[in-house]
Amino acid sequence: MAQNLPTLGDTAREDLSPLMERKLGEQIMQNVRRDPDYVDDGPVSEYLNKLGGNLLEKRPDARGEAAYDFQFFAVRDPVLNAFAFPGGFIGFHTGLLLAAQSESELASVMGHEIGHVSQRHIARMIGSQKQDVLIPLAALVLAVLAARSSPDAAMALVMGGQGLTLQRQINFTRESEREADRVGFQILRDAGYDTAGMVTFFGRLQYASRNYTDSGLSFLRSHPLTSERMADIQGRIQEQRYKQHIDGLDFYLMQARVRVLQDSTTQGLMDAKIFFETQIKTAQEEGVLSAEYGLAFVAYKQHDFDQALKLLNQLIKKVQQSSAQKKWLTQTSAFASLAIDINIANKQTDAAITLAETALQDLPLARGIVVQYAEALITANRSEDAGIFLRDQVSLYRHEAALQNLLAKSYEAQGKTALQHIALAEAYAIDGALPAALQQLEIARRDPDVQFYDLSVIDAREREWQEQHREELLSEKKKK
Ligand SMILES: [Zn+2]
Structure with a gap:
C-alpha cells in the first residue's frame, strides 16, 4: 500500500465512541427501513453492497479505525444525492443512481461517502454534544431526511430552534470534503476504477444542481463543491495514467430496476417503458440487454405476467448466447429474482422453488433470493x-x-x-x-x-x- 489513510489527531478522543456511533446509526436505519421510500429490493441492494465491498476490499484501512461493517442502500428520491449516517450506513437516492453514466462515476460518490465515514467526520461533528442527546439527534437526522419531500417539516425544525444543529449535521466543512475526496480518490484508484469519473460526475452534479432552486438538500448542498476541490481532484488524476474501467452488465441491470422502482405509478411505468424502448435503439450491447430487462420488469409491475415471462425468457436466451455476457446469469441475482417473482405471481410455485434453489447455489449470499425462496415455499x-x-x-x-x-x-x-x-x-x-x-x-x-x-x-x-x-x-x- 503506497500511502496510509490519514489517521485522526488528538481531538478524536472527544468523539462519539465508535460503539455509540454504530448504535446511533442502527437506530436511524431502523426508521429508514420502515420508510415507504426505502428501496427494499434484493438485486439493487446486492449490487450496491457488492460494489461497496469491492471498493473496501482493496483498501481495508478505509473502514477506518472503528472498522465498521458498511451497509449501502437506496432511497426513492429523484433529487441527486447520497448521504452517510454515523456508523457506516450509506444511502443513495435513486436519482443519483440513474444519473451515473458509468460504474466509475457511481463508485466515485461511494468512495467519497466512505471517506466521510472512515475519517469519522460525522462523529467529530456531533462529538461535542453530550451522548444522552443521541436519541433526539437520531430524530433530527430523520427529520432532515423527511424534509427532502416536505418543506414544512424543515420549517418546523428551524422554528423549534434546532435549525443550527441541523446545519451542523448536514453540511460538511470544506476540510472534510477535501479529506473525503482524498480517501475516495485512493479507494477508486486502488479498486481499478477510472478516477476521471470523479470529475465528470461531480461536474455533472454541479450542472444539474442549477436546476434545483428549491430547498431540497442536493448532494452539493451537503457536500459543497468548490473550484478548489475540483482542481484538487484534477491534479491527482493528472499524476496517474488513464485507466479505463469496463462496466459489467450488473451496473446496467441495477439501473433498469431502479428506473422502474423509482416511480411505479401507472404513469411512471408508462414513462419507464418509453425510456427502455428508446434505449433499445442504442448500439451498445449492455444498454440493449438492460433495456429489455427493464421492459420485462415493467410488464411484471403492470401485472402482465405472461408477457413478463415471455420477455424475460427471450432475454435470458439472448444472454446465454453472448459469450461476453453469459457469466452474468450466475453473477447477479437480477435474472433469477425477476423470474421467481413472475412465477410466484403466476402461481407456478414449483418452478419458483426450483429457480430459487439454483440461484442460491450460484449466489449463496443473495439476501433477496433467500426471502423469495422462503416465500415460494410458504406459498406452495x-x-x-x-x-x-x-x-x-x-x-x-x-x-x-x-x-x-x-x-x-x-x-x-x-x-x-x-x-x-x-x-x-x-x-x-x-x-x-x-x-x-x-x-x-x-x-x-x-x-x-x-x-x-x-x-x-x-x-x-x-x-x-x-x-x-x-x-x-x-x-x-x-x-x-
Ligand atoms: Zn462530502
Whole structure:
C-alpha cells in the first residue's frame, strides 16, 4: 500500500465512541427501513453492497479505525444525492443512481461517502454534544431526511430552534470534503476504477444542481463543491495514467430496476417503458440487454405476467448466447429474482422453488433470493420446509426482521401459534419496537399451544428486553 489513510489527531478522543456511533446509526436505519421510500429490493441492494465491498476490499484501512461493517442502500428520491449516517450506513437516492453514466462515476460518490465515514467526520461533528442527546439527534437526522419531500417539516425544525444543529449535521466543512475526496480518490484508484469519473460526475452534479432552486438538500448542498476541490481532484488524476474501467452488465441491470422502482405509478411505468424502448435503439450491447430487462420488469409491475415471462425468457436466451455476457446469469441475482417473482405471481410455485434453489447455489449470499425462496415455499404449502430453512437463516442473520416475519408466517401456516408470536416479537425487537415485542411475548405465553421449552425462551427474552426498554426510557427522561 503506497500511502496510509490519514489517521485522526488528538481531538478524536472527544468523539462519539465508535460503539455509540454504530448504535446511533442502527437506530436511524431502523426508521429508514420502515420508510415507504426505502428501496427494499434484493438485486439493487446486492449490487450496491457488492460494489461497496469491492471498493473496501482493496483498501481495508478505509473502514477506518472503528472498522465498521458498511451497509449501502437506496432511497426513492429523484433529487441527486447520497448521504452517510454515523456508523457506516450509506444511502443513495435513486436519482443519483440513474444519473451515473458509468460504474466509475457511481463508485466515485461511494468512495467519497466512505471517506466521510472512515475519517469519522460525522462523529467529530456531533462529538461535542453530550451522548444522552443521541436519541433526539437520531430524530433530527430523520427529520432532515423527511424534509427532502416536505418543506414544512424543515420549517418546523428551524422554528423549534434546532435549525443550527441541523446545519451542523448536514453540511460538511470544506476540510472534510477535501479529506473525503482524498480517501475516495485512493479507494477508486486502488479498486481499478477510472478516477476521471470523479470529475465528470461531480461536474455533472454541479450542472444539474442549477436546476434545483428549491430547498431540497442536493448532494452539493451537503457536500459543497468548490473550484478548489475540483482542481484538487484534477491534479491527482493528472499524476496517474488513464485507466479505463469496463462496466459489467450488473451496473446496467441495477439501473433498469431502479428506473422502474423509482416511480411505479401507472404513469411512471408508462414513462419507464418509453425510456427502455428508446434505449433499445442504442448500439451498445449492455444498454440493449438492460433495456429489455427493464421492459420485462415493467410488464411484471403492470401485472402482465405472461408477457413478463415471455420477455424475460427471450432475454435470458439472448444472454446465454453472448459469450461476453453469459457469466452474468450466475453473477447477479437480477435474472433469477425477476423470474421467481413472475412465477410466484403466476402461481407456478414449483418452478419458483426450483429457480430459487439454483440461484442460491450460484449466489449463496443473495439476501433477496433467500426471502423469495422462503416465500415460494410458504406459498406452495411447504411451510415446514420454510420453517427449517428460515430457522437456519435467522441464526445466521440476526438483524433481519423480514426473516423473522416470514418465520412467523410459516409457523402460522403450521398452526404453531405460540412460536408464531415469538417470531413476531423478535421481528419487532429488531425494528426497535420493544413495547410491541413484549406484548407479542405475552400473547405467546398465554397461547394454549405454548411448550415448556418456549416458556424459558419467552422468560429470557422478556428479561433482556425489559432491561433494554428501561434504559431507553431513562435516557429519554434525562434529555427532558
Ligand atoms: Zn462530502
